[in-house]
Amino acid sequence: xxxxxxxxxxxxxxxxxxxxxxxxxxxxxxxxxxxxxxxxxxxxxxxxxxxxxxxxxxxxxxxxxxxxxxxxxxxxxxxxxxxxxxxxxxxxxxxxxxxxxxxxxxxxxxxxxxxxxxxxxxxxxxxxxxxxxxxxxxxxxxxxxxxxxxxxxxxxxxxxxxxxxxxxxxxxxxxxxxxxxxxxxxxxxxxxxxxxxxxxxxxxxxxxxxxxxxxxxxxxxxxxxxxxxxxxxxxxxxxxxxxxxxxxxxxxxxxxxxxxxxxxxxxxxxxxxxxxxxxxxxxxxxxxxxxxxxxxxxxxxxxxxxxxxxxxxxxxxxxxxxxxxxxxxxxxxxxxxxxxxxxxxxxxxxxxxxxxxxxx
Numbered sequence: 001x002x003x004x005x006x007x008x009x010x011x012x013x014x015x016x017x018x019x020x021x022x023x024x025x026x027x028x029x030x031x032x033x034x035x036x037x038x039x040x041x042x043x044x045x046x047x048x049x050x051x052x053x054x055x056x057x058x059x060x061x062x063x064x065x066x067x068x069x070x071x072x073x074x075x076x077x078x079x080x081x082x083x084x085x086x087x088x089x090x091x092x093x094x095x096x097x098x099x100x101x102x103x104x105x106x107x108x109x110x111x112x113x114x115x116x117x118x119x120x121x122x123x124x125x126x127x128x129x130x131x132x133x134x135x136x137x138x139x140x141x142x143x144x145x146x147x148x149x150x151x152x153x154x155x156x157x158x159x160x161x162x163x164x165x166x167x168x169x170x171x172x173x174x175x176x177x178x179x180x181x182x183x184x185x186x187x188x189x190x191x192x193x194x195x196x197x198x199x200x201x202x203x204x205x206x207x208x209x210x211x212x213x214x215x216x217x218x219x220x221x222x223x224x225x226x227x228x229x230x231x232x233x234x235x236x237x238x239x240x241x242x243x244x245x246x247x248x249x250x251x252x253x254x255x256x257x258x259x260x261x262x263x264x265x266x267x268x269x270x271x272x273x274x275x276x277x278x279x280x281x282x283x284x285x286x287x288x289x290x291x292x293x294x295x296x297x298x299x300x301x302x303x304x305x306x307x308x309x310x311x312x313x314x315x316x317x318x319x320x321x322x323x324x325x326x327x328x329x330x331x332x333x334x335x336x337x338x339x340x341x342x343x344x345x346x347x348x349x350x351x352x353x354x355x356x357x358x359x360x
Contacts, residue, residue, distance in 0.1 A: 024350035088249025093305025112271035159238035178217035
């Protein structure tokens with residue numbers, strides 16, 4: 001039996017990672033679950049998770065292998081005799097207070113080769129680090145037949161999904177879209193970006209957009225939070241996905257869009273380069289590496305190193321190319337679907353993890 005400490009009740013990226021990875025790993029061994037988020041009402045918890053919670057009440061769980069899935073500051077609370085921290089990071093430098101949370105774990109898993117390099121550059125010996133990818137549910141996230149009424153005479157639609165924060169490059173995207181497309185062009189950008197940790201987010205969004213001084217442009221539309229099944233519909237309602245992040249620890253919305261056979265436009269930097277390339281997506285040039293500065297999400301007096309600054313002009317070029325060559329973009333999206341189905345599902349992730357666990 002394997003102990004897992006994790007967030008797993010909800011639709012945030014860390015919760016989706018926890019739930020889907022636990023489910024896939026349970027095909028290899030029983031799971032004892034020690035949740036890090038509040039338990040929802042009983043009728044929300046699936047029979048599978050109920051059994052995992054019961055397993056956590058069994059005897060001798062301290063003797064089991066323990067895996068923590070989530071942010072670094074939770075890792076000291078892993079339950080088990082051997083402890084594995086399955087975590088992510090998004091910038092070039094990890095401050096000492098964060099690194100300290102990994103002191104007592106026996107092994108560290110990160111989702112990408114880029115993430116492994118970041119840890120090594122921050123002084124963690126390579127022998128302590130394993131690359132275990134995240135994944136995507138290709139049965140849930142899949143192409144859906146278009147509704148002829150909904151798609152008749154509608155504009156070409158770009159979709160952006162991610163938290164509203166500087167790291168996601170939303171300022172670069174909004175500026176590039178506004179600069180490239182005039183109000184009379186049949187194109188729109190749907191922004192599905194939220195952040196529950198930022199108070200008065202609506203006011204902040206309006207203020208930040210006003211500071212961009214955008215020229216007259218094609219429509220920008222904003223999408224409210226929706227449950228996961230509706231997210232699948234949202235992906236399928238678009239023609240292309242765009243997220244010019246300054247850095248990502250994995251990129252769940254990116255791989256979800258790819259599973260729905262959508263061409264993705266992302267920055268040529270960080271974790272998702274393990275599964276996005278020039279054959280199955282579009283890569284935006286990095287203009288330069290810049291110091292990490294975002295007081296809303298990063299403690300101002302700590303050094304987080306650098307992240308990428310996407311090239312806005314190159315992003316404009318790609319947006320125009322995708323808009324004017326939709327058949328080519330659609331073919332790239334189909335390749336993306338094939339690639340993630342072949343190698344990047346949650347079952348693939350769990351199998352990779354199990355290969356590291358077995359010697360234990």
